[in-house]
Amino acid sequence: MLSLQHISKYYQNGGNKNFVINDISLDIDEGEFVSIMGPSGSGKSTLLNIIGMLDEPTDGYHYFVNEAVHQLKDKQRSALYKKYIGFVFQAYHLIDELTVYENIETPLIYQDFKGAERKAMVADMLDRFQIVGKKDLFPAQLSGGQQQLVGIARALIAKPKLLLADEPTGNLNSKQGEEIMELFRKLNKEDGVTIIQVTHSEKNAEYGSRIINLLDGRIESSKKF
Amino acid sequence: MIENYFKIAWRNIIRRRGYSVINIAGLSVGIAACLLIFVVIKYELSFDTFQPGYKNIYHLVTRINQSDDVTYNPGVVAPASEALRLDFPQAKVAALEANYGSQLSVPANNSNAGSDKKFTENLGVVFIEPQFFDIFKWTWLDGQPSVLNEPDMVVLDKSTATKYFGDWKNAMGKILKMDNLLTLKVAGIVDDAPNNSDFPLKIMVSYISWKEHPRDYNYVYNWHATNSAHEVYLQLPANTSISKMDVQLKSFSVKHFDNQNAIIRTLFLQPLAALHFDTRFSNTLGDHLTSMATLRTLSFIGLLIIIMAAINFINLSTAQSVGRSKEVGIRKVLGSNRSQLIIQVIGETTIIVGGAVILAVIIAKAALPYLINIANVPQDIGIFNLGCLLFLIGIAISVILLSGLYPALIISGFKPVLALKNKITAASVGGIPLRRTLVVAQFAISQLLIIGTIVAVNQMDYVNKADLGFNKDAILIIPGYTDSISLQKMNGFKQQLLQNSQVKAVSFISDPPSSENGWGTNFNFNNSIKDRDFTAFLKLADADYFKTFGLKFVAGKSYDVSDTMRQAVVNETMMHKLGVIHPQDMIGKTIRIGGLSWSTITGVVADFKTTSLREAIRPIIIFPRKTYEAEAAIKIQTHDLKGTVAAIQKLWEGTYPEYAYNAYFLDDTIAKFYQQENQLALVYKIFAGIAIFISCLGLYGLVSFMAVQRTKEVGIRKVLGASVSSIVYLFSKEFAILILISFVIAVPVAWYIMASWLRNFVYRIHLSPWVFISAIIISIVIAWLTVGYKAIKAALANPVKSLRSE
Structure with missing residues (x-):
């Protein structure tokens, strides 16, 4: 599904190059559930952002669903990720001024779905996550777990092929975290959504089908289950 | 999608109530002020333009060039009109003689009242040739211009006829006495001249009646006596070259004036289009002239005010944009592209500007009755017309673009990753130098207006208290x-x-x-x-x-x-x-x-x-x-x-x-010499007030924002032992520096403008340094009053609280 070849990201600091990502090559197939681990500053989030096209590598080749991402223009790239990728964040990143319903609806607006269609899709999603009763609340009125549920619902609304999650349970207690992980596993198994998550937790990482360990911008180890 | 934007825009406005109020208040006051200025300027520029021959009508005037100075006289010698008809057969020529303070009386047998009704008319009484109406279009309700060929005939305008005879329809054929010297017969009724006419003629007596009473009405038929009340108007064929015409008039002057007068006096043409704005000449018929300089000053002030209001907007929106970086980041991640974000920000701006425009119309409507104090506009002037609507739309669009586009570009340009990590700060928006520049611009404008106010008020005070060399107090003048x-x-x-x-x-x-x-x-x-x-x-x-x-x-x-x-x-x-x-x-x-x-x-x-x-x-x-x-x-x-x-x-x-009794006190009329200047001083006062208000709103918004941004810094400083006063100083210092910079910019501009205004007066005050020093003291005091409250509040905040939130 995606292939990174010799990807590097560094900052020029005088004569030195400070590498955040140092020559990483990585292939991920459709249907995989990958956990990326590593200590703080090892480049996990940067790698995830590069995969999600929010960040650009300094060097290297990046292919996604057979497109050479490194050759695409901004507009094409954004069209590409709009269509295929959903994001989930540690801090949920819901829009505070919008209700649960509107937050979930927003990606559809940017993908030019018609009003009636949007209504049906959001209703479907609210139903599936059992948050119909909360659709008119604002994010500040929800617990952390509920907010993250909304965040995932929003990430899935446009039926992405790839779900990127940056420490999705980082701000949650262990019970809420477990529920989210169960949800991810279900999405991966039943709906065939490819998932890449960054996590600090061994336990959460084990939900995945592959664990990649990063250290100082390099892949230290990679094991499949 | 648009609906969604407006929903968010509206919620943003409500959520940031404080900023929105500051934005809308500043903007609406600014727009209201501009609207009123527009109304005045539009009115002044419309003078006489309703005349169909407007572009081809000229006023013949006299230039008197003597050894030490040049003077201009709106009148010409009495024989000039006849000579013009002979020498320039292509021109339509008409003469009139204006009268001031004439008494008109309606004899008792005309009406039911016991004795004569007496009226004193200060303006609008003329002896006039019927040819005048070949040049100027007037609406005749009864009679026709040719009645003015006969002596002792009078044509009244509708409201004067109504005033004298109860109903203008009763006026025809009635008798009217003028100054107890002429007995006139009402032979025509015309509609009232519009407000924006320099020819508000009310009582038009046949010109020949003037000739028949040379002693009573100072009729002198020679080429020596230039009478400022004797005016001649011409209509020339459409393609006439005015410079050629003036050359011909020069030789015409040489031909007719005797030797000595031919050297010093020249007749030339003043276009009707320039008449209302040419203050070289005194106004003999209408109630006021307006110099283009005054209109330019007004437009300039209006422009400054709207710029200040727009600056507030830019300042506050870019400052706020930091707080919105997260939303922008999320939207970008969710697939929004840059143009969609720009549209969103512009949409929000549009809502605020729209609200401000509506509020501005309400403010302007409320202020309209007071407009007559600062401008010569008629009482019934309105703001609900097409011109004002177009003006408001124009203002709204330019303010939206001026103040919405920059924040929109800034906000939409945020990198999503940085925005989501809350790494967008006021500094990284790159707005700080810009915001400083804008605050400097605002303060420069306020100080310019403050200096203008001080100078104008001082000069008018000087004029009012000046020793005239005689005693003007308690002298009653009775015109007889x-x-x-x-x-x-x-x-x-x-x-x-x-x-x-x-x-x-x-x-x-x-x-x-x-x-x-x-x-x-x-x-x-x-x-x-x-x-x-x-x-x-x-x-x-x-x-x-x-x-x-x-x-x-x-x-x-x-x-x-x-x-x-x-x-x-x-x-x-x-x-x-x-x-x-x-x-x-x-x-x-x-x-x-x-x-x-x-x-x-x-x-x-x-x-x-x-x-x-x-x-x-x-x-x-x-x-x-x-x-x-x-x-x-x-x-x-x-x-x-x-x-x-x-x-x-x-x-x-x-x-x-x-006769009617029309006494007045001398000091009142002397005060009237300075009506335009007193009005201008008042305009300066009002607009300096508005400018200060708007810049203080902006300053308050900025310092509130700064206080929030620097909460953590203040907390750390306090933990490290900073005193309250040192923190207040921290906040005040920056603004004091900005005000000083703006002062340096404002002084030369203000000096230039006010020095040239003062040159209108032979007797004037000196532009002393104190004028400028008081301006900066006023600015600093006002700015500090605005900043101080927030600064003290920030300084007094408990550091434990501000640091815990991090």
């Missing part, structure tokens, strides 16, 4: 008439007045020492038959003139009581211009004006201000000539002013039952 019956009653009236113990002095005069009447003439001095090369200005009065107005003699004394000119008094300026050094040397010298006989100079009076303080003191000759001394000047004691004035009125009405 010089027909033979009135003249006979003069002495008796004066004696009766003096019996009143409250009356200190009485003098019959042509005009007071300071007046806008300028009756100038050529003259001879010291038995020389050659004319002197400058114009002498005349004041005619009986011998009590000097006592009544408290004029001081530097040499000699008043002339003897006389009805005609045998002796005269001159002022110091006259003496200096004649090259005489010692006042004593003037006594006994002779002087002659026009074709009169030689008079002996009996005294020299200390200079007094002969006109407004805009102009230098004129060389003056004062002498008696009873037939021109129409006004009574009465100096009265100040206690029981009311009772004394009432007694004088009773006496006057008993003495002159056939």
Whole structure:
């Protein structure tokens, strides 16, 4: 599904190059559930952002669903990720001024779905996550777990092929975290959504089908289950 | 999608209530101010444009070029119109003679009232040729222009006819007496001239009636006497070249004026389009002229105000954008592209600007009745018309673009990863230098207006308190008439007045020492038959003139009581211009004006201000000539002013039952010399107030924002031992520096503008450094009052609280 070849990201600091990502090559197939681990500053989030096209590598080749991402223009790239990728964040990143319903609806607006269609899709999603009763609340009125549920619902609304999650349970207690992980596993198994998550937790990482360990911008180890 | 944007925009506005109020308040006040300025300018620019021949109509005027100065006279000599018709057959020519303070009376047998109804008309009374209506379009309700070919015919406008006869439809054929000299028959009714006409003619008497009463109405048919009330208008064929025409008029002047006058006098054309704005000429028919400089000042002020309001907007939105970085980041991650974000921000701006425009219309509507205090606009001027609507739309669009586009570009340009990590700060927005620049611009504008206010107010104060060289207090002027019956009653009236113990002095005069009447003439001095090369200005009065107005003699004394000119008094300026050094040397010298006989100079009076303080003191000759001394000047004691004035009125009405009583106090008319300047001073005051208000709103918004941004910094500093005052200083220092920079920018501009304004006055204040120093002190005090509260509040905050949230 995606292939990174010799990807590097560094900052020029005088004569030195400070590498955040140092020559990483990585292939991920459709249907995989990958956990990326590593200590703080090892480049996990940067790698995830590069995969999600929010960040650009300094060097290297990046292919996604057979497109050479490194050759695409901004507009094409954004069209590409709009269509295929959903994001989930540690801090949920819901829009505070919008209700649960509107937050979930927003990606559809940017993908030019018609009003009636949007209504049906959001209703479907609210139903599936059992948050119909909360659709008119604002994010500040929800617990952390509920907010993250909304965040995932929003990430899935446009039926992405790839779900990127940056420490999705980082701000949650262990019970809420477990529920989210169960949800991810279900999405991966039943709906065939490819998932890449960054996590600090061994336990959460084990939900995945592959664990990649990063250290100082390099892949230290990679094991499949 | 649009609906979604507006929903978010609305929620953003509600959530950031404080900022929104500041934005909308500042903007709406600014737009309201601009709208009112627009209304005034639109009105002034519309003068006479409704005349269909507007572009081809010209006013013939006289330039008088003497050794020391050039003067302009709106009038031309009486024979000019006939000569023009002969020499320029392609032109339509019409002449009129304006009258001031004419009395019109409706004889009792005309109406049901017991006695004559008397009216005094200060403006709008003219002797006029019927050809005038070939040039200017007027709506005739009854009759036609040709009735003015007959003597003793009068055409009234609708409202005057209604005023005199109850209903204009009853007026035709009725009799009307003018100054108890002419008996006129109403032969036509025209519709009222619009407000924006420089020709608000009310009573139009046939021109030939003027010719038939040469003595009563000063009709002089020669090429010497330029009469400012005698105006000639021309309509030329559409493709006429005006420069060529002026060349032809030059030779026309040379051909008709005699030798001496041909050298100094030239006739030339003033286009009707320029008439309302040409302040070289006094306005003889309408109630006011407006200089283009005034209109430019007003537009400039309006532009400054709207710029300030827009600056607030930019400042506050870019400051706020930091707080919105997360939302922008999320939207970008969710697939929004840049143009969609730009549209969103512009949409929010549109809502705020739209709200401000609606509020501005309400403010402007409420302020409209007060507009007549600062501008010569009619009472019923409106703001609900197409022009104003287009103006508002234009303003709204430019403010939206001006103040929305920059924040939109900034906000939409955020990198999503940075935005989500909350790494967007005020510094990384790159807005800080920009915001500082904008605050400097705002303060420069406020200080410019503050300096303008101080200078204008000081100058007007100086003018109002200036020593005019005579006593203007408690002098009652009663305009009267010089027909033979009135003249006979003069002495008796004066004696009766003096019996009143409250009356200190009485003098019959042509005009007071300071007046806008300028009756100038050529003259001879010291038995020389050659004319002197400058114009002498005349004041005619009986011998009590000097006592009544408290004029001081530097040499000699008043002339003897006389009805005609045998002796005269001159002022110091006259003496200096004649090259005489010692006042004593003037006594006994002779002087002659026009074709009169030689008079002996009996005294020299200390200079007094002969006109407004805009102009230098004129060389003056004062002498008696009873037939021109129409006004009574009465100096009265100040206690029981009311009772004394009432007694004088009773006496006057008993003495002159056939005339209307129109007395006024001299100091009131002198104050009116400066109507335009006083209005301008008021405009400065108002707009400086608005500018200060808007910039303080902006400053308050910014400092609130800064306080929030620096909460953590303040907390850390306090934990490290900073005192409250050092933190207040931290906040104030930056603004003090910005104000200083803006001061440096504002001073030269303000100096340039105000120095050129002051040049309108011959007598003026100096631009002392104190004017500028007080401006900056005012700015700093006001800014500190705005900043101080927030700064102190931030400094007093408990650091534990502010640091815990991090």
